[in-house]
Amino acid sequence: MPEGDTVHQAARRLHQALAGHTLTRCDLRVPKLATVDLTGRTVLEVTPRGKHLLTRFEGGLTLHSHLRMDGAWRLYAPGERWRGGPGHQIRAILGTDESTAVGYRLPVLELLRTADEQRAVGHLGPDLLGPDWDPDRALTNLLASPEIPLGEALLDQRNLAGIGNIYKSELCFLLRVTPWLPVGELPEETAARLPVLAKKLLEANRDLPPVSRHRPSTDALRAAPPSFRSTTGRTRPDQRLYVYGRAPRPCLRCGTPVRTAEQGDGSRVRPTYWCPTCQQGPTP
Template sequence: MPEGDTVHQAARRLHVALAGSSITRSDLRVPKLATVDLTGRTVLDVTPRGKHLLTRIEGGLTLHSHLRMDGSWRVYAPGERWRGGPGHQIRAIIGTADRTAVGYRLPVLELLRTTDEDKAVGHLGPDLLGPDWDPERALANLLASPERAVGEALLDQRNLAGIGNIYKSELCFLLGVTPWLPVGELPDETAARLPALAHKLLEANRDRPARTTTGRPRPDQRLYVYGRAPRPCLRCATPLRTAEQGDGSRSRPTYWCPTCQRGPTP
């Protein structure tokens, strides 16, 4: 699933391509929007909110999309071949005279009144890359359910918006705790560091084409633990481990170092 930094980059690409231009082609390929025609309206801006994308359009409209596991927006120049996937996977086409944005495999696509955006994103906690970022509020949200595992709490976008499975595993490693440790058992100093460290990681990667939490250039060493099991830990050389973690509705592969991280494990 794309994480906050990836969605931020997608929003910027779409904004640069579309904002300020009039829509010359509108094709929304979901049943509820099949008859919607946005041609002639101007794209005002494209704004990220956590993992959500809000494309605001003249006339008080917002096209809300979410990429979830494998959705994507691609931008093409006139005459450029579309390479985002087969045609049956296209869910949205928004074209201007100079660029065409194509949304592939979008699981969420809806048209809202801009004044009703809170219906789509009002439940989100502070956005790690947004103007509303508030580390104290984020920490309070996380600590509100002390029995909850740190990894699950970090993925709950109601606590803080923008963290996905990769950053969850990397943050827990950098904090020295396993993703299964209850939030209430975090040492006070560690808990206090968590929001600032999460913000630092996403902020450092918001403009990078290749995400890294280690600062190392080699592709196999850009992350400390995520996707690296059973290779050795970059700090202590202990073989890394992986297991599924979830709340019962969905499980995700989780990675950790049994030496560098303390706390319960499966």
Template sequence: MPEGDTVWQAAKRLHTALADKVLTRSDLRVPKFATADLTGRRVLDVTARGKHLLTRIEGGLTLHSHLRMDGSWRIYTANQRWNGGPTHQIRAILANTDLTAVGYRLPVLELLRTADEHRAVGHLGPDLLGPDWDPERALANLLQDPARPLGEALLDQRNLAGVGNVFKSEICFLLGVTPWLPVGALPADRAAQLPVLAKKLLEANRDRPTRNTTGLRSPDVFVYGRAPRPCLRCRTSLRVADQGDGSRERPTYWCPTCQTGPTPGPRHRTPGGAHSRTSRRTDN
């Protein structure tokens, strides 16, 4: 799933292509909004809120989208061939005289009154890349359920918005604790570092074409996707196991030497897989 840095980049591209321009074509290919016509309206701005995209349009309207695992927005020039997927996967088309934005495989697409944006994003905690960022509030949110595993708490967008599975694993490694450590067991000094570290990582990557947490040319991450290769610090073989609250489990990577705290039992996930960009659904 795209994380806060990736969604921030998508918002920037959409804003550059659409903002302050009048729509000459709009096509929302979801049943509830299929008859909505935004043609003739000016796009005011496109902004990211955690992992959500808000396209604000004159007349007090907001087109809210969420990429989840497979969604994407692509920008095309007038003569450019659309190549984001087959036509039946297109969920939205927004065009002006110069550029066309095409939304593929968008699992969430809804047209709201701008005054009602809170219905879509009001549940989110402080946004790591947003103007509402508040490290003290984010940490307080994380600590309000002290028995919860740190990795699950970091993915819960109600605590802080923008961390996904890659940053979850990398943050835990840099803090020197396993993702299964209860939040309340996090030493006070590391708890104080957590929101600062999370913001530093996302800010450092919001303008990069390739995410990097190591500061090295290669590898670009410390643990995520690297099991069973050796840890960059201690050379111990990295490990991977699923972590989740039952609604969805995510591959979670850690170093058994550099990170202290609980770990799952002997049933580990088979290593492998490329980088991927928890009712308690916590990935919203």
């Protein structure tokens, strides 16, 4: 599942390409939307909410999509060959005179009244990159279930919206605790740092130069995390992340081999990385 910064980048680029333009083509290839045609409507904006994308149209309609593990929105210039995947994986086509947005493998695609968007995103906690960000409320949400392991609590979008598996592992490393430490056992000072540090990491990786709306990039909206993400401040490919994906290579801080194990509640299990020297707390 993409991180919040990736979804915000995708929303920004979709907005640059579509907002203010009238749809000349609309094809929504999911059964419940098969008869829907938004052709002739103007795209007002594309905005992110956590890991959700909301494309708003004149007339009070919103197309809600979520990428989850495999979904992707790609942008194409007129006449450009579509390379996002085979045609049977296309779930949405939104075309204007200047560009076409194609949604591949979208597991969530629904049309809502804009006034009813809360039905889709009202359960989310404060968005780390959104105007509703509230670090105090995010921390209160996290501490409401003190027995939950920190790593699982960070991935629960009801607590705070935008953290994925990469930032989960990296945040725990920077806080010097393992992802299996119960949230309620976080030292008070460490808990206070958590929402501030999370926002700092996502902002640092979100604020990249925008893609020109006149030459949309077909690689700009991939569901996979961007290859240039860095939590260390370094640019070398093998030194951009402290622990995520590094096992069994040495920790960048102390040289101890990084370890990995699965973490989750049984319904959603994610590979998790940590340094057994730098991070304190329970481990599998």
